[in-house]
Amino acid sequence: MDVPPIDVATFRSDAASWLDANRQHAPRDYGAICPPDLIEPAVAWQRRLFAAGFAGIHWPIEHGGRGLTAAHQAAWIEECALAAVPPFLNMVGLVLAGQAIQKFGTSEQRFDHLRATLEADQVWCQLFSEPGAGSDLAALSTRAEHDGDRYIVNGQKVWCSGGRCSDWGILMARTDPEARKHEGISFFLCPMDLPGIEVRPLQQMTGESEFDEVFFTDVELPAANLLGPEHGGWGVGMAVLTNERGHIGASVIGLERRMEAMSRLGTERALDPLQRQRLAGLLSRGKSFTAMGQRQGPIASTAASLMKLGITEMMFDASMLRGDLAGADAMLAGADSAGILAAPGGRIAGGTSQVQRNIIGERLLGLPR
Numbered sequence: 001m002d003v004p005p006i007d008v009a010t011f012r013s014d015a016a017s018w019l020d021a022n023r024q025h026a027p028r029d030y031g032a033i034c035p036p037d038l039i040e041p042a043v044a045w046q047r048r049l050f051a052a053g054f055a056g057i058h059w060p061i062e063h064g065g066r067g068l069t070a071a072h073q074a075a076w077i078e079e080c081a082l083a084a085v086p087p088f089l090n091m092v093g094l095v096l097a098g099q100a101i102q103k104f105g106t107s108e109q110r111f112d113h114l115r116a117t118l119e120a121d122q123v124w125c126q127l128f129s130e131p132g133a134g135s136d137l138a139a140l141s142t143r144a145e146h147d148g149d150r151y152i153v154n155g156q157k158v159w160c161s162g163g164r165c166s167d168w169g170i171l172m173a174r175t176d177p178e179a180r181k182h183e184g185i186s187f188f189l190c191p192m193d194l195p196g197i198e199v200r201p202l203q204q205m206t207g208e209s210e211f212d213e214v215f216f217t218d219v220e221l222p223a224a225n226l227l228g229p230e231h232g233g234w235g236v237g238m239a240v241l242t243n244e245r246g247h248i249g250a251s252v253i254g255l256e257r258r259m260e261a262m263s264r265l266g267t268e269r270a271l272d273p274l275q276r277q278r279l280a281g282l283l284s285r286g287k288s289f290t291a292m293g294q295r296q297g298p299i300a301s302t303a304a305s306l307m308k309l310g311i312t313e314m315m316f317d318a319s320m321l322r323g324d325l326a327g328a329d330a331m332l333a334g335a336d337s338a339g340i341l342a343a344p345g346g347r348i349a350g351g352t353s354q355v356q357r358n359i360i361g362e363r364l365l366g367l368p369r
């Protein structure tokens with residue numbers, strides 16, 4: 001069935017009307033990663049989006065998408081930010097796995113996963129980081145040994161957001177230990193219910209438990225679950241992570257709302273001149289990121305590192321200011337302390353601030369490595 005072409009402005013206005021009528025069915029706007037305790041309402045929300053044609057807006061029609069453009073998708077994300085609802089169930093499935101499968105998948109893999117992901121029949125997690133491999137992901141040591149029509153996987157992953165409520169994981173594992181480190185890695189689509197996979201929740205300093213450790217012991221993964229070329233998983237992973245950075249950078253959409261909340265710090269509490277100056281400095285930074293984001297457009301680029309770094313550092317500083325304003329009360333359980341405890345995670349997820357600075361230095365400024 002051909003979808004009639006629809007311009008971005010008309011699509012945006014349709015989306016806004018639909019959201020107005022349906023936003024009461026959405027879970028709270030949790031951002032890119034669905035916390036485990038919201039998985040049920042988030043799955044129901046994703047199904048509602050699919051039924052209404054607001055899932056996979058720029059994915060191919062044959063796989064359940066709308067076949068529209070990245071600009072339509074960006075408009076959807078903006079309208080969701082304005083309505084304060086999640087634009088999709090989670091980023092790992094609807095952005096990372098989805099894009100990786102579209103770009104590198106066989107026709108069987110596309111058929112098996114794309115529509116099911118849009119319909120929330122497959123919920124995805126990301127199995128990349130390990131205790132000895134985070135920023136330096138190419139140091140990963142989880143092994144996948146090719147053995148006929150399967151791979152035998154052994155190793156450990158960590159910081160896997162929502163692993164315990166996922167059906168599938170995108171997995172990077174070492175298939176050639178003799179090759180140079182970037183060249184011996186492969187990328188897999190891994191069912192989370194295979195025998196030998198053990199998922200253990202981790203507790204964060206916020207008291208919540210959003211991450212899992214995932215242990216692989218002699219897991220038999222069918223060879224058909226390899227995505228892209230064997231030993232060529234680094235290229236697949238990097239295409240996916242570039243996307244992740246771009247998407248985090250696109251969170252400029254919610255920036256204005258955060259700035260409104262920040263401005264209220266100046267009206268809800270009496271600030272001394274120094275505190276007012278700190279707040280004004282943060283708001284000016286926010287304004288400049290908004291302007292930069294508006295220029296950047298929806299496509300991921302190295303400039304996305306500037307957005308990712310700028311916004312997460314600003315939100316960290318805003319949490320610290322809020323804590324300072326609360327004084328000793330910030331040591332009690334409550335919104336002030338919760339912000340302080342949660343803010344460091346933003347500076348780490350999707351590439352740490354230091355790693356973003358390296359990218360900016362080397363690729364944008366042309367500095368030596």
Ligand SMILES: Cc1cc2nc3c(=O)[nH]c(=O)nc-3n(C[C@H](O)[C@H](O)[C@H](O)COP(=O)(O)OP(=O)(O)OC[C@H]3O[C@@H](n4cnc5c(N)ncnc54)[C@H](O)[C@@H]3O)c2cc1C
Nearest residue numbers: 126127128129133134135136159160161345348349352354
């Ligand atoms: C909220 C959140 C969600 C996450 N979700 C997932 C997930 O679902 N799946 C998954 O696989 N992972 C996930 N992660 C893990 C995340 O990708 C890693 O934490 C991140 O890549 C950093 O790796 P690391 O924690 O091992 O720190 P390390 O890489 O060990 O870094 C330690 C410190 O050294 C610095 N550093 C490292 N290398 C350099 C360098 N070259 N130059 C300068 N400084 C450097 C870092 O900036 C950091 O300060 C998540 C993390 C967070 C916070």
